[in-house]
Amino acid sequence: EDQVTQSPEALRLQEGESSSLNCSYTVSGLRGLFWYRQDPGKGPEFLFTLYSAGEEKEKERLKATLTKKESFLHITAPKPEDSATYLCAVQAGTGTASKLTFGTGTRLQVTL
């Protein structure tokens, strides 16, 4: 069974204080690892897809990296508008078996 574990559960940073969120996974045959951002009361918004170990992707203050066992979402010099819940999901298998399995998320709060 595919498993995704995110840590920490919650993280409070001051503006400009860089940090990383962790997503560790156990799957058979990873096809892709996804990062989403979710604001309160809204649906998840797609950020990145990573397909293979060693891959990195960046968007503004966010950088996602992937190894064979985990992914990190690095947040550099965060701003209050980066406050959200960040979700990680993995896709394995093929066809209808390749549904996304989500972690429970990291709730990030960035204060002034």
Added chain:
Amino acid sequence: DVKVTQSSRYLVKRTGEKVFLECVQDMDHENMFWYRQDPGLGLRLIYFSYDVKMKEKGDIPEGYSVSREKKERFSLILESASTNQTSMYLCASSLSWDNYGYTFGSGTRLTVV
């Protein structure tokens, strides 16, 4: 941009009522999904559909059914609502199983009293 629209943002229903949650996507996506999201449990897959009139159970289908009569519309049905079905319901779609991204709707916050 693909848009996934859920018909209601907030719903309050009584125990025992039959409840319909509607979801429409506008980009001809093959696959559609219904999730529920609860604190500490994350997103859990209820049902999904990979074609018109096709459906498959997800991880927590009990107490739910779905309907997909047209490609763009995927409905979640609570046959007899119960208080433990109070939750945030999220609809998502994807182009195909080879296209890995899901696009989510804004969610429906359902309260069963």
